[in-house]
Amino acid sequence: MAVVLILVLLVVGSLLFHVLSPWWWTPIASNWTYIDSTLVVTFWITGIVFVAVVLFMAYCVYRFRHKPGNKAAYEPENRRLEWLLASGTAVGVAAMLAPGLIVWNQFVTVPDEAQPLEVVAQQWLWSFRLPGVDGKLGRSDTRDITSENPLGLNRNDAAGLDDVIVEGGELHLPVGKPVRVLLRSIDVVHDFYVPEFRAKMDMIPGMVTYFWLTPTRTGTFDILCAELCGVGHPQMRGTVVVDEAADYQTWLDQQQTFNQLLASGEQQPAN
Amino acid sequence: MVEIPSGSADAVPTAEVEDVELYHPKSWWTKYVFSQDAKIIAVQYSVTAISIGLVALVLSWLMRLQLAFPGYFAFIDANHYYQFITMHGMIMVIYLLTALFLGGFGNYLIPLMLGARDMVFPYANMLSYWIYLLAVLILVAGFFVPGGPTGAGWTLYPPQAVLSGTPGGSDWGILLMLFSLIVFIIGFTMGGLNYVVTVLQGRARGMTLMRMPLTVWGIFTATVMALLAFPALFVACVMMLFDRLLGTSFFMPAIVEMGEQLQHGGGSPILFQHLFWFFGHPEVYIVALPAFGIVSDLISTHARKNIFGYRMMVWAIVVIGALSFIVWAHHMYVSGMNPAFGFFFATTTLIIAVPTAIKVYNWVLTLWRGDIHLTLPMLFALAFIVTFVNGGLTGLFLGNVVVDVPLSDTLFVVAHFHMVMGVAPILVIFGAIYHWYPKVTGRMLDDVLGHIHFWITFLGTYAIFFPMHYLGLLGMPRRYHELGDTVFVPPSANTLNIFITVMALVVGAAQIVFLLNLVWSLFKGREAGGNPWRATTLEWQTPQTPPAHGNWGKDLPVVYRWAYDYSVPGAADDFIPQTQPASGGVTREVVA
Numbered sequence: 001m002a003v004v005l006i007l008v009l010l011v012v013g014s015l016l017f018h019v020l021s022p023w024w025w026t027p028i029a030s031n032w033t034y035i036d037s038t039l040v041v042t043f044w045i046t047g048i049v050f051v052a053v054v055l056f057m058a059y060c061v062y063r064f065r066h067k068p069g070n071k072a073a074y075e076p077e078n079r080r081l082e083w084l085l086a087s088g089t090a091v092g093v094a095a096m097l098a099p100g101l102i103v104w105n106q107f108v109t110v111p112d113e114a115q116p117l118e119v120v121a122q123q124w125l126w127s128f129r130l131p132g133v134d135g136k137l138g139r140s141d142t143r144d145i146t147s148e149n150p151l152g153l154n155r156n157d158a159a160g161l162d163d164v165i166v167e168g169g170e171l172h173l174p175v176g177k178p179v180r181v182l183l184r185s186i187d188v189v190h191d192f193y194v195p196e197f198r199a200k201m202d203m204i205p206g207m208v209t210y211f212w213l214t215p216t217r218t219g220t221f222d223i224l225c226a227e228l229c230g231v232g233h234p235q236m237r238g239t240v241v242v243d244e245a246a247d248y249q250t251w252l253d254q255q256q257t258f259n260q261l262l263a264s265g266e267q268q269p270a271n
Numbered sequence: 272m273v274e275i276p277s278g279s280a281d282a283v284p285t286a287e288v289e290d291v292e293l294y295h296p297k298s299w300w301t302k303y304v305f306s307q308d309a310k311i312i313a314v315q316y317s318v319t320a321i322s323i324g325l326v327a328l329v330l331s332w333l334m335r336l337q338l339a340f341p342g343y344f345a346f347i348d349a350n351h352y353y354q355f356i357t358m359h360g361m362i363m364v365i366y367l368l369t370a371l372f373l374g375g376f377g378n379y380l381i382p383l384m385l386g387a388r389d390m391v392f393p394y395a396n397m398l399s400y401w402i403y404l405l406a407v408l409i410l411v412a413g414f415f416v417p418g419g420p421t422g423a424g425w426t427l428y429p430p431q432a433v434l435s436g437t438p439g440g441s442d443w444g445i446l447l448m449l450f451s452l453i454v455f456i457i458g459f460t461m462g463g464l465n466y467v468v469t470v471l472q473g474r475a476r477g478m479t480l481m482r483m484p485l486t487v488w489g490i491f492t493a494t495v496m497a498l499l500a501f502p503a504l505f506v507a508c509v510m511m512l513f514d515r516l517l518g519t520s521f522f523m524p525a526i527v528e529m530g531e532q533l534q535h536g537g538g539s540p541i542l543f544q545h546l547f548w549f550f551g552h553p554e555v556y557i558v559a560l561p562a563f564g565i566v567s568d569l570i571s572t573h574a575r576k577n578i579f580g581y582r583m584m585v586w587a588i589v590v591i592g593a594l595s596f597i598v599w600a601h602h603m604y605v606s607g608m609n610p611a612f613g614f615f616f617a618t619t620t621l622i623i624a625v626p627t628a629i630k631v632y633n634w635v636l637t638l639w640r641g642d643i644h645l646t647l648p649m650l651f652a653l654a655f656i657v658t659f660v661n662g663g664l665t666g667l668f669l670g671n672v673v674v675d676v677p678l679s680d681t682l683f684v685v686a687h688f689h690m691v692m693g694v695a696p697i698l699v700i701f702g703a704i705y706h707w708y709p710k711v712t713g714r715m716l717d718d719v720l721g722h723i724h725f726w727i728t729f730l731g732t733y734a735i736f737f738p739m740h741y742l743g744l745l746g747m748p749r750r751y752h753e754l755g756d757t758v759f760v761p762p763s764a765n766t767l768n769i770f771i772t773v774m775a776l777v778v779g780a781a782q783i784v785f786l787l788n789l790v791w792s793l794f795k796g797r798e799a800g801g802n803p804w805r806a807t808t809l810e811w812q813t814p815q816t817p818p819a820h821g822n823w824g825k826d827l828p829v830v831y832r833w834a835y836d837y838s839v840p841g842a843a844d845d846f847i848p849q850t851q852p853a854s855g856g857v858t859r860e861v862v863a
Binding site for chain 1: 349350353422423424426428429430431434436437438440524525526527528529530532536537538539540541574575576577579580581582583605606607610611613614617618621622624625628629631632633635636638639640641642643644645650653656657660661664665667668671672673674676677679680681730733737738741742744745746748750751752753754755757758759761763764767835837838839840845
C-alpha cells in the first residue's frame, strides 16, 4: 500500500514542482520563440506519458498485489495491443519531431540580409570582429596571430583593414537586425552561449562555425562559455548589450578598426 | 500466441558434443585468485567494480559540496573539481557499469542461465579480469602522479585534454587515462568474445535462442555492441596519445596557446568527437540493454507472470542495439558539424524511442493481472521503471535537435543522463543483487536493511535529479566549478543546489547500509535454499547452491520450455522450471 501511495505522490509532487517552482527559462531576447514552443509541446506530450505510465503502474500494484490464493493470468502476447501501443507512440514521436525539424530548418537557413559578426574565443577571453564600411570581414588565420594582431587577420586583405575589433570588451548588437554569428577559436573548443538568445554553438579551432539570430529586445546579457575549455572555463565571461539603432551606432563609432590597431602598434613598438 | 498440444514442444535436438573438459583448480591460488571459474571471475569483477565505484561516489560528494558551497572547502579548487568530475564520470560509465554488467552479471549468469559448465574460453576469461584490474590500477595511479589525474571531462575532448590549461593535460594525468582505457578495451575484448561465443555455442540442449531469458539477450546484445563500439574509442585513444607524445596532429589544428604558436597543424578536433561518440552512444545502451534484460526477468519472476510480449522484447533489444550505431551525433548537435546532419540524427534518435517505449509498455503490462510480490527485487524494478521513464522522456527533448540547442551543455543534460543511464541501471543492479545474492552465497540479504536502502536510494536520487532539470532549463551550464555572478540566475537556485547536495550526501550514506548488508548477510543471512524465488530459469535448478565448479552434476540440463512458464493454467505450481519435460497438463508455448 505504501508503494502505491508513494508512486502517486511522486507523480503529484513532480507535477506541482513543474507548475509551482520558481525555476524556469529566462525571458527570451531573440527570434527563437519557436524553440520555446517546441519545448512546451514536448513537455506536454512527455508529461502525459509519464503520468499515465506511473499511475498505471501504481494501479497494477494496488489491484494485483499478492494475496493468498491469487494467481496471475497467463497471456504471453497480444499482437493487437502491442502494435496499437507502438503506433500510438510513433504518432506522439512524430508530433514532436515534425515541428522540431521545421524549426531546425529555420535555424540552419541564414537569411541573406543577416550581418556578419565574428566571435573569437581563446582561453579564457571573448573577442569580437565586425565588418567595416565594406560590409565584409577580411580573411584570418591562426598562424597570423601575433601580439599586435591578436585575432590573426590577414594584413594583405584590404577587406580586413576596416574591420572593427573588440578585444575582450563588451559586444553591442542592434535590436531587430538579423546577425550571422561566425565562431572561431584559436586554442581549444569553446561554446558561445547567451541563455536569453536560446541559440548556442561550439567554436572549434581550425574551422569556422556559425548560427544566426535576431535580437528582439534591448538589454544587457551574460555571455558564457558552454564547452569545457580548461580550468578557467567558468570565468570565461562576456557581456552583450542589445541597443536601439542610434545607441548602437554611437558605440560602433568609438571602436577601433584593424588599421588603427596596427597603427597604434607601430607607434608603441614592443619593448 | 500459438497453442501447441502437449508433447510436440519437446527439446529441439542439437548435435551431440562431448562435455567440455574443465581445468580443475589444484590449489587455493588457482581456486580463488587465478580462477578460471566464471562464477569466481564474476565475483572478482563485481567486487573490483563496486570498490572503484565507491571512489566515484566519494568524488560525487566532493563535487556536490563544491557546487552547494562554492569556495567554502579550500581543498576543492578548480583543478580538483575538474579532476573529480572527470574521474567520477569515467569510473561510473566504464569501470563500474560496463564492467559490472558484462564482466560481473555476464560471467555469472550466461553459463548458468544457458546450462553451460563455464565460458567456452576459461583461460581468456581469467586474463580478461586481470587485465581489467590492471586498467583500474592505472586509472587510480592518476591520483598519485605529479599534476594529478586528468581534468578534461570524461569526454576528453582535444585539444584541451592535452594542453596545459587543463589539469593533467601536460602531465601524467591524460596519459594514464588513455593507457588505462586502452588496457581496459584489451581486457574487455577477451571477455566479450567469450560471452558471445558462449551464447552462440555453449547452450544446453533445447535452449534455443528464443527460449533464452531476456537477461541473456540483453547481455549478449550489449556485448556484441561493445565489441563493435570500443574499437572506435581504442583508435581515438591511440591517436590522442600520438598527438601528445609524438607530436602528430590527428586532432590538433594550428593553435595559439596562451600567446604561443604550437607545432601542430591540420588536425581535426571534431574527428575525435565523432570517434568518441561512435563509441559513446552505443555505450549508453551497452549499459542499458543488460539492465533492460535483467529487469524483465525480475518483474516476471516476482509478478509470477510471463514477461508480456517476449518476442517483441527480444526484437526491441536487437533493434535498439542496431539503431544505437546511427544516432551518435545527437551528442554533437551544437558541435559545429554540418548542421544538415541534424535532420538525420534527430530522426534516427526519435525513432529509437519507439522500441524503447515498447519495452516500457511490456514491463507494466506484465504487472497487469499479475500476482505481484513486493519483494526487494520487485521494488527496485518498479523504481527502475519510474526513473527510466523519466530519464527516457527527457531524452526526447535532447534528441530533438532544435530543442537540444538551448539545453545542451546545461544541467538539464546532467540530470537527464544521470536518470537514464546512471540511476536507472544502478537500481537494476541493486535489484539484481538482491535477486541473485542467494544463489551466489546461499543466503538471503536482510529485508529490513534492504528496505532502508531501497527507499532512500529511490526517492533520494529522484529528489536529486528531478529538480536539476529545471536548473538546466534556467540556463545554468554544466561543468562550472562555481557559477559566479550572473544576471539570469536567481539566488533561489543556490538554495536548490544546497538541497540537491544534502540529498546526494544522504543517498551516498545509504549505500553504506547496502554494503553492511552484503557483508552481514554473507555470514548471518537466512539460508536461501536452491530456489528461494520459485523461479523457472536454469540457474535456480543447479544441484548445489552456491553452484560448484562446472555448475551441473554429472549431466548437463536439458531444456524443454521457454523461461517464462509462470502461473500456467492447469499446472500444480505457479512456476514450471525450464528443465521440466512437457508431460501432463496443457503446455502453451510461444513458437519462434
